Amino acid sequence: MALDSTETKAEAGGIAGERLRSLIERIERLEEEKKSLANDIKDIYAEAKSAGFDVKVLRKVISLRRMEAQERAEMDEILTLYMHALGMT
Amino acid sequence: MALDSTETKAEAGGIAGERLRSLIERIERLEEEKKSLANDIKDIYAEAKSAGFDVKVLRKVISLRRMEAQERAEMDEILTLYMHALGMT
Amino acid sequence: MALDSTETKAEAGGIAGERLRSLIERIERLEEEKKSLANDIKDIYAEAKSAGFDVKVLRKVISLRRMEAQERAEMDEILTLYMHALGMT
Amino acid sequence: MALDSTETKAEAGGIAGERLRSLIERIERLEEEKKSLANDIKDIYAEAKSAGFDVKVLRKVISLRRMEAQERAEMDEILTLYMHALGMT
DNA sequence: CTGCCATTTTACCGGC
DNA sequence: GCCGGTAAAATGGCAG
Missing domain, CATH: 1.10.287 (Helix Hairpins)
Structure with missing residues (x-):
């Protein structure tokens, strides 16, 4: 070098x-x-x-809650998209 | 209930x-x-x-450094195991 | 059906x-x-x-040897990556 | 040493x-x-x-079949135990 | 969108 | 026979 x-x-x-x-x-x-x-x-x-x-169950619970939170976020996102599309910003 | x-x-x-x-x-x-x-x-x-x-290279570097650190830790651990096995506690 | x-x-x-x-x-x-x-x-x-x-020690030895082998493989791989990154293919 | x-x-x-x-x-x-x-x-x-x-489904199928096979093996084992207990060897 | 890598979950094994 | 820890499988996420 x-x-x-x-x-x-x-x-x-x-x-x-x-x-x-x-x-x-x-x-x-x-x-x-x-x-x-x-x-x-x-x-x-x-x-x-x-x-x-029961740790395994506990993990499942938390995982489900995370999924639900994510779903909600996605629905919010879609709603926002719709509102924009309809000029409701 | x-x-x-x-x-x-x-x-x-x-x-x-x-x-x-x-x-x-x-x-x-x-x-x-x-x-x-x-x-x-x-x-x-x-x-x-x-x-x-180059991100791929960067990741490899970091991964390699992590492996090295871990290997050092493992060697310490195995040394301890040896000493115990040999009654050198 | x-x-x-x-x-x-x-x-x-x-x-x-x-x-x-x-x-x-x-x-x-x-x-x-x-x-x-x-x-x-x-x-x-x-x-x-x-x-x-001592089985525990034996396992550790083998695990360590595996890690070393893997690290060697990784170093080869990163060398290849470097050479590509530097246009030395 | x-x-x-x-x-x-x-x-x-x-x-x-x-x-x-x-x-x-x-x-x-x-x-x-x-x-x-x-x-x-x-x-x-x-x-x-x-x-x-669908790989995920495929894995589940195989996992289920494995469980069933295991169950069957366990039932065989129990059956054998009973038969021995009843002197039906 | 596909393959790859990290993380996570599951299963196993030895020890108590 | 459980428990704690360790290795393997599987899932998810990310870059290309």
Whole structure:
């Protein structure tokens, strides 16, 4: 690899390298937080289990609620589309 | 289902119902945050892409770094296992 | 369901039915073989245990070796990606 | 680690080391075959999909058939138990 | 819209 | 025999 002679070691790879490093760090930081939240959720499921709830059922309940929420959002979206189509904005 | 006559509608299902509701809400709250983080990550990938980086490569790099970190953790763990197995606790 | 009058019982459901049956049988056959292999593996772990090896450690070792192999494969893959990204195909 | 002075490097770890190596290799070999079968199965699902079958439904069908087979096996087992209990072996 | 990858759910296995 | 944790299957989401 041919480096520009004015380049120091720290700059090897150039600006793009720094940019890349920054992007990677930001992503890794967020993924860490995400994993942390996933662990928190796991803990709550464990808590639920030790409180006598059936975890599998609990998961299903939450999944259903999520689906319903999504359906509602989609219906809102369609409604909005209709209203726009009818000039009712 | 026979409800205790002193029970109001809000209490239907009893204490367990309240506990369940609380668990569900906590989980849903955390999942929302998790999803939000996922979106943030997606945004960074988009940013990377528009800065000219190859997203596929970027993902691989991050995946590889994650694997390496995990492998290091596993090696620590197996070392501990060895020591226990050898009575070196 | 209205069957074509020239259809025999064996053909009920039509060509697609036969195709489906064939697919299912092939899958089930392979899954049987797979399960058989899983049993063989289990037997070896049992053998290892009765030979005095710590099964947990053994599993970790194998898991670690698998990870290492995979990481090597990934590094090859990312190298290919780099070369493509740099137009060095 | 103190090695017996008559031990060469190749023998370090002793007989147990050889035994361990053999066990690991046998397991890894079988796991490779297992993975290969898993890939074959995946291929069939892909084939099914491109033939217009709904893969998700297909999986359910196979899963149900597996459950039924298992149930039948369990019933046979119970029947055998009864027969033994009644001296009808 | 299809294939691929991450996440999630399910099933298994050893330990208590 | 359950439970906790680990590996496999399956589902869902995303980029191309």
